[in-house]
Amino acid sequence: MKNLREVIGIDVSKNTLDVTLYHSNEHSVFSNDGKGYGEMVKWVDAQLEPGSYFFCFENTGNYSLKLSVFLSSNGLAYVEESPMRIKRSTGLTREKTDKLDSYMIARFGWMYREELVPSEIKPKEFQELGRLLALRDQLVRDRSGLKSTLKEQRHLLSSPSTDICCKALQRCIKHLDKQVLGIEKRMQELLKTDDFLYDNYKLLRSVKGVGLILSCQLLYHTGNFMKFDNWRRFSSYCGIAPFEHSSGSSVRRRKQSHYIGDRKMKTLLSMAAVSAIQSDQELKNYYHRKLEEGKHKMIALNNVRNKILARSFAVIKRGTPFVNIAATSY
Template sequence: MEIKEIIGIDVSKLTLDCCHHSSGSHKEFDNNLDTIASMVKWSLQVSGVSKKKLLFVFEHTGLYSDQLIQFLGGGDYLFNVVPGLEIKRSLGIARGKDDKADAKRIALYGYRVKDELKPFQIPSKTLEVLKRLMSVRKKLVTQRAGYIATLKEQARILNKQHNKVLFKVQGKMILTLDKQITIVEQEMNQLIEEDPELLDLYRLITSVKGIGGVTARFLIVYTVGFTTFESWRKFASYCGIAPFPYRSGTSIRGRTKVSHLANKEGKSLLSMCAASAIQSNPEMKAYYDRRIDQGKNKMSTLNIIRNKLLARAFAVVQRRTPYVNTMKFAC
């Protein structure tokens, strides 16, 4: 694949600001399906190349970029969806900000890395629905946790007889959120059960002791069925559990630590998996206790276990066989 021209697109709620890198031509389009077709037609005309030599580059903006992704993917156009932070850091210091300037910067970024970019792989409809349901579940769980914490503090301080309505309303909200979370989880499980490939992945991942259903769904969705990350190490970096050195010359000798640039949800889920594995998996418990007895740092040990679990999840998917606990065969 030889990319000749780049179109940078700044995606917002209502508009698409497009910039052709070579000529600097700019045009704004409405962000809807009808005008997206016009945008593609304009891009082909201004670039003067075939669709197989034109690459569209834009930031991931969640719901607002969904129609653009679906249109370009459905028409077999080449495009790449890039994290905004990656574009921002690659271009150095930038002064000022508007949609036209952002489109130009995105086009410049695409031109600089065009030989490295790989065409975006659109997740299946099931994975897209799963991702949205996971987002809704996360919000519901957060709201429920907030009500539970508030109610607990109020019960400690306030007189229940004098605040019956206060306690009653919040109690009902917690019950309602419990019900809605259950409905969302049932729908996600149903979607997985109806897709043989996803069901196979789900069973393989949950065969690793310590990894539960919530984390398994997260891994499936954010790796797009284990197709977008070449190794578990890259996904560990994405989740913020990969340790990196911090040193320079002879004067700076900081401790090796994980980066704050991470998918915080994945990091949190893997932390809970590690804590669960220490409690329920004799192998992990023995490993944890041995390192602690040696005076090793608890968080460092916990992070190693997070990486071990993630590595095992990727391994069972690669082998297509469930995880086997070899410790039980040890003499």
């Protein structure tokens, strides 16, 4: 991106796109649809030489997905960046408008143009996998809420088996159970459509504590293990990598994880760690050894989470299933 002479910042919302050219500070608004995208490109090309610029905008999920597909299909250079990174680059700001946001996004793109890498649209199977994971997560949350309500109803009523509210809640829960199972079945079918993807999935399942959902999340977030060089980088992305905190001669805090990270991945890895401690003797011994060393339970659990990540990346790199050497030595 460093050879391009202009950055176009786009603030993406549900219905509109606020577009600003960084150097000329020209601003315009377009609709967030195919017609608006075409008008935006015509407006930009009328002021700039084609191929001399790139677009920069925040990853806003479904709102920015259509824009990414349009730019990619038309061969236009763009960078889809994390909203957190852009926000932290703006410094102290008191005003917030869509126009100002688009300018700050353009400013970010120009400041970091030598470091930014052109974004690419995810393959269709990854897009569908992401949608399935998000929908399953929503359905599981809804099911948990209904189960909690059912529990309260049963506690309040003397005859919950005949109450129409309890029956209705039970039918809803059973329906959600079927929907969740259907989504999981579709996820497995989707993995089988790509041999490389399915081979990596089977390798991940060989690691103790790594189930269907965690495997799919790992494949999705790592781009089938193409986006991250090693497990330590991905551990930092998830928010479970410990970092040093010191300053001068007086500030010497213990290493701890940063609060910024993917909370969903963090939760899934925590569940995997709890499961692995119960089913894997090596990890169980490792966890208790850390506790005997005086480590806090959450620190010991975090060590297990990183162990699971290290094993996951290792089986993918080797291309062979995980083998518990300690278990085979008996």
